[in-house]
Amino acid sequence: MMNKIMEAKAYVFGKNVDTDQIYPGRYLELVKPEEIAMHCLEGADPTFAAKMSKGDIVVAGTNFGCGSSREHAAITLINAGVSVVLAESFARIFFRNAINLALPLMVCPKISEKVNDEDKLVVDLLNGTVTNLTTGEVIVGEKISPSAMEILDAGGIKPLFRKKFAKV
Amino acid sequence: MHAIEKIMAKAAGKEKIVTGEIINCKIDFAEINDLYPQTIYSFWEMGGEKVWDKDKIAFVFDHYAPAPTIKTAQIHKEMRTFVKEQGLTHHFDINKGVCHQVMPEAGLVWPGMILVATDSHTTTHGAFGAFGTGLGATDMATVLLTGELWFRVPEVIKIEINGSLPKDVYAKDVILHILGQMKADAAVYKAIEFSGDYVDRIGVADRMTICNMAVEMGAKTAYMKPNQAVIAYVESRCKMPYEIQETDSDFIYAETYRFDVTQLSPSIAVPFSVDNVSPIESVEQVKVDQAFIGSCTGGRLEDIEAAYHILKGKKVCEGTRLVIIPASAEVLKKAIEKGYVVELIQAGATFTAPGCGPCLGTHAGLLAEGEVCISATNRNFPGRMGHSAGRIYLASPATVAASALMGKITDPRSL
Numbered sequence: 001m002m003n004k005i006m007e008a009k010a011y012v013f014g015k016n017v018d019t020d021q022i023y024p025g026r027y028l029e030l031v032k033p034e035e036i037a038m039h040c041l042e043g044a045d046p047t048f049a050a051k052m053s054k055g056d057i058v059v060a061g062t063n064f065g066c067g068s069s070r071e072h073a074a075i076t077l078i079n080a081g082v083s084v085v086l087a088e089s090f091a092r093i094f095f096r097n098a099i100n101l102a103l104p105l106m107v108c109p110k111i112s113e114k115v116n117d118e119d120k121l122v123v124d125l126l127n128g129t130v131t132n133l134t135t136g137e138v139i140v141g142e143k144i145s146p147s148a149m150e151i152l153d154a155g156g157i158k159p160l161f162r163k164k165f166a167k168v
Numbered sequence: 169m170h171a172i173e174k175i176m177a178k179a180a181g182k183e184k185i186v187t188g189e190i191i192n193c194k195i196d197f198a199e200i201n202d203l204y205p206q207t208i209y210s211f212w213e214m215g216g217e218k219v220w221d222k223d224k225i226a227f228v229f230d231h232y233a234p235a236p237t238i239k240t241a242q243i244h245k246e247m248r249t250f251v252k253e254q255g256l257t258h259h260f261d262i263n264k265g266v267c268h269q270v271m272p273e274a275g276l277v278w279p280g281m282i283l284v285a286t287d288s289h290t291t292t293h294g295a296f297g298a299f300g301t302g303l304g305a306t307d308m309a310t311v312l313l314t315g316e317l318w319f320r321v322p323e324v325i326k327i328e329i330n331g332s333l334p335k336d337v338y339a340k341d342v343i344l345h346i347l348g349q350m351k352a353d354a355a356v357y358k359a360i361e362f363s364g365d366y367v368d369r370i371g372v373a374d375r376m377t378i379c380n381m382a383v384e385m386g387a388k389t390a391y392m393k394p395n396q397a398v399i400a401y402v403e404s405r406c407k408m409p410y411e412i413q414e415t416d417s418d419f420i421y422a423e424t425y426r427f428d429v430t431q432l433s434p435s436i437a438v439p440f441s442v443d444n445v446s447p448i449e450s451v452e453q454v455k456v457d458q459a460f461i462g463s464c465t466g467g468r469l470e471d472i473e474a475a476y477h478i479l480k481g482k483k484v485c486e487g488t489r490l491v492i493i494p495a496s497a498e499v500l501k502k503a504i505e506k507g508y509v510v511e512l513i514q515a516g517a518t519f520t521a522p523g524c525g526p527c528l529g530t531h532a533g534l535l536a537e538g539e540v541c542i543s544a545t546n547r548n549f550p551g552r553m554g555h556s557a558g559r560i561y562l563a564s565p566a567t568v569a570a571s572a573l574m575g576k577i578t579d580p581r582s583l
Contacts, residue, residue: 016441020549024556025529028203029239043402043551063353063386065236067547070527071206071304092357094286097304147190147318157306161288163467165215166314 002102002152004125005082008055008131010115011114011141012084013044015061022065022073030043037073037079054081057121061087061112074098086111086130086141099148100154102156106130125149170324171413172359172391174298176427179282179468187422188498189321195224196281198311201267202229204286205243208250219254220315222351223560226258228270233262238314248473257400265496268292268464272372275405279412284311288295289464289546291382294362294390295375296398299414301389303388322388323422325355328364331430336460336580338474340466340564341383341545342366349525356386358422361415363393366429371397371472381480381546382464384442392555393421434579437562440550448579449569455487457539459572460553461565462493463527466544475517476508476567478580484516485575493525517572529553529564535560547559 007099021043023036030036041048041058058077065073068146074097077085086106088111098105104125115121128143138155144152154160169177169184170400178186179193211219227247235241244262251259251490264270268289269278279297282292286308293300302321303311311317327346360382367375375392384391394402394412402410433447461467461475471493482488492501492512500522503509509519526533527545533540535558536555543553561577570580 014401016443018547018549020529020547020552024551026551026554028530029237029243029517031239036447063356066356066384066386067288067549069286069302069304070203071306074304089353089356091386092303093302096307096356097536100304114445157310158210161214161310161313 002104002155006055006057006123008083008121009053010057010059010117010119010121010157011052012112012117013049013058013116016027016063016066016090017044018067019065021072022140023070023076028072031117036076040076040080049080050113052080055083056081058082058085058125059087060113060117061068062089063148064090066091069093071097071101074101074103078103084125084141086123087113095121099151100157102152104152105145106141106144108139111139169416170361170419171393172299172324172389173321173416174413174432175280175282176319176321182245184405184505185321187321187323190318191321192316192318192384192415193282195311195315195317197248197276197283197347197382198225198308199271199283200227200313201231201285201287201307202227202243202247203231204305204308205246205248206305207286207308207312208246208446211312215315216309216313219312220253223257224315225312226260226276226512226577227256228260228264229262230523231528231530234521260377261496262521262561265464265499266463266464266467266520266524269468269495269499273496274407275407278402278406278408278461280409288383289380290299291378291387291390292376292464294379294382294392295372296402297392297394299389302383309338320357321361322357323399324359324361324428326361326363326421327574329429330364330426331366331428333429333432336433337434337567338566339370339377340428341432341435344437344445344562347381347384347437347443348435350425352384352443353442354385354529355382357388359389359391360385360387361391365391367392368395372401373468375470377465379569384473384546393411412502412535430523433565434567436567436577437548438558439548439561440582442547442562450469451577452542453578455576456571457488458533458535458541459490460526460533460541460570461568462495462525463545464495465546466565468496469502471509471544471565474566476511478566478583479515479517479573480511482573483514484572488572488575490572491515491520492526493520493532494522496522526553542568542577543569549565
């Protein structure tokens with residue numbers, strides 16, 4: 001079962017953070033996990049990958065992950081150790097890719113106005129809440145749907161399908 | 169129900185579906201481009217052996233065609249092996265062109281179908297009255313296994329476009345203008361129907377350009393009711409039986425927007441976002457290092473023809489380079505036959521092989537630090553076309569050609 005409560009530092013980004021900012025196209029041919037992690041969010045903040053710690057939380061405005069269908073956008077966040085992404089809305093393909101690869105996401109109205117860089121947050125995925133320990137504010141988000149939670153709990157769509165299709 | 173809902177309902181084997189419902193749809197065609205070898209790896213990792221239908225899957229080599237690096241050559245090699253082992257009927261190697269152009273050309277796109285591809289610009293196929301949407305690699309691998317995929321039935325936004333365009337103003341200007349007004353998050357997770365007398369009148373290429381950029385507003389899919397031009401195109405190429413769905417007169421749209429294009433100016437999306445759009449009169453005439461005509465948005469015969477009319481008998485400004493990449497081999501052949509290619513080369517343009525080219529920053533005309541490119545493509549995000557301090561202005565092919573001629577951002581109406 002996936003961890004449902006995360007407590008970590010937040011890094012805040014704006015709206016329309018596109019997949020070229022999350023993972024520039026020129027690195028699409030890379031395959032090693034640690035190499036892919038090195039360029040995480042490089043287009044939005046070139047210092048992010050170096051300064052973040054494993055488990056940290058990405059916070060953003062509306063339409064996070066817009067642009068290309070590249071799965072690398074979710075992979076780089078996972079490989080860098082981002083534990084959850086909280087945004088005001090997510091672009092559709094990014095949302096599907098993240099859930100399929102077991103990167104938790106939560107839609108949280110106005111979250112980018114309620115969190116500052118390096119605020120300490122507690123995210124409760126089951127209850128759909130975010131507590132900002134730095135300011136004391138509790139932010140209510142949208143609970144993850146049961147079907148998405150089933151994929152997250154299985155560790156992604158691959159383990160789920162493997163059970164269905166792999167010959168034992 | 170909306171025509172889009174009727175397409176989805178039919179594919180799900182249901183009489184009626186409602187907005188927000190999660191349904192499982194049978195996929196009519198799945199297309200994978202060469203950015204996504206992960207599709208094959210995920211297919212194996214999930215226990216895949218044989219794909220669900222060898223006639224309904226194609227690989228298209230376009231983002232890395234021909235291979236610019238050893239790693240990408242390896243990707244092509246692995247994909248060719250997979251295509252051969254699985255005995256796939258359709259395959260588009262490095263000699264064909266951009267996926268969204270070669271699929272309809274090959275007769276694999278028809279009204280009423282559900283088409284998924286590992287590319288966000290799959291909304292393009294709304295031009296043909298098809299439901300087209302983009303997927304990530306692992307989502308696509310589940311399609312290769314099962315031939316099905318879950319969808320949330322989207323809200324539908326109606327964008328009605330009326331009027332006739334002035335001279336030197338094109339479909340690309342129309343969609344950039346709409347993007348500038350509605351913004352990049354206007355249609356996240358929703359579908360967009362384009363209608364109105366302008367849409368009813370225009371040809372296949374213009375319809376494709378508009379539907380192509382629907383995804384830049386976050387749209388899941390785009391839809392235009394097929395007109396006579398689309399029906400003629402499809403019937404001349406496609407052997408599949410097709411069905412044009414009608415939207416019920418009592419269907420309620422989530423939102424409706426109306427645009428009149430009669431007075432429209434050429435539009436430009438200024439760095440660094442697709443919705444940062446201004447009429448050309450209010451854009452600074454910055455010096456242009458590179459002008460690019462190509463991609464699934466702006467590399468069709470009509471786009472090259474627009475450049476030809478502007479540059480015929482003239483010379484691209486010294487200090488500016490003009491890169492033209494036809495969207496497909498068919499487009500290139502026709503451009504040669506019509507004499508556009510020779511004339512444009514004489515004007516100083518350089519042509520490269522059909523494919524995506526520098527649009528997404530993988531090869532064939534990348535930008536150095538601080539360089540400015542005016543481009544007929546679809547995205548101007550930081551780092552999209554090379555160095556993250558390169559600046560991309562999005563415009564119509566005519567505006568791109570006019571800017572190449574003058575060496576600075578130039579209104580084609582001023583020539």
